Amino acid sequence: FGMHDLSWIRDHAPSDGSVEVEDVTSAYACVGLWGPAARSILQTLTPTDITNDAFPFMTARELAIGPVPCLALRVTYVGELGWELYCPAEFGLRLWDTIREAGHDKGLTPGGYKAVDSLRLEKGYRVWGADITPDVDPYQAGLGFCVKLDKGEFTGRSALLAKRDSPASTRLACLVLDDPRSVVLGSEPVRIEGSIVGRVTSGGYGYTVRRSIAYAYVPAGCAAGTAVEVDIFGKWVGGRVTKEPLYDPAGARIRS
Structure with a gap:
């Protein structure tokens, strides 16, 4: 980083x-x-x-x-x-x-890195080099709220305006798997209705919410509740696109 x-x-x-x-x-x-x-x-x-x-x-x-x-x-x-x-x-x-x-x-x-990684997954915090890279824009990554286009000129503003007005075909989504014992490591294929639509960017087990969590770029039109499957060690495991964050969605705890 x-x-x-x-x-x-x-x-x-x-x-x-x-x-x-x-x-x-x-x-x-x-x-x-x-x-x-x-x-x-x-x-x-x-x-x-x-x-x-x-x-x-x-x-x-x-x-x-x-x-x-x-x-x-x-x-x-x-x-x-x-x-x-x-x-x-x-x-x-x-x-x-x-x-x-x-x-x-x-x-x-x-607590070490894996504890931090589990907690940030539950909160929906992105990790550089996996969930976000130079190849995706903030709107794709669910970070459009961080972009302030009305504060005057800045490096990248014109490019961001174009991205905002012509959204990408994919977006980063939170997936919750049906089997909590199936845990992704990263780069696993994700499919919807039998067709592969992307790969896992990051994931792991959320010990607070007690769910297996994965993040992946999926078609932008996929709403919460969309059924997905993730290939984990040769087995297709079912799951669903879900609203995020899974933990404290109002953000009350960090502001307490």
Whole structure:
């Protein structure tokens, strides 16, 4: 992800010397603190007011977490209240230990990438390189709400206007499989009424909703309820196109 972003920024930066781009990725550590108890854990570690009114969703603040200077971003990739906490790399282990100790009695549990991947599937968060690539547009990917065409000129605006007015023939859809024990890995063929219409972009098991989930580009006219089949290790498993997100569709938890 980082190399893609860095390349794009460098390619579009002014060439007159007015902007200098430096990759500082390795200089920082990041810990994600997410879940219903995230605020109560974090508040014990900082004098900064982190109530919802003082620190709302999609904002950032500098604060101290115990002895560690951090940049806290009120964002989430798992569909729960929480923060991404960035600190200088040399403080990374101290930040981890400080949070672990504070959350020990509140049920804090370390989670790895697969846990995050399961949770983001339930929430419908796209993953770069699979669900979204340079070959699809935001409207295809269900991200049209992120595009603000009325804010003036910007790179890609004319192309996006054309895409909006002439939608693609396919769209990214959430599929829920009938058999929760059948779990996709990615790239499995998807068929509707016997004809292959696409392939799975990403998927897995949703442990909160207890369903097997897959994302795939299907014909744009496929509405929620459309029956599909996915080829999983040589067996066609039934499922349906469904409305998304499967978890907390109103987004109340991330804004609480």
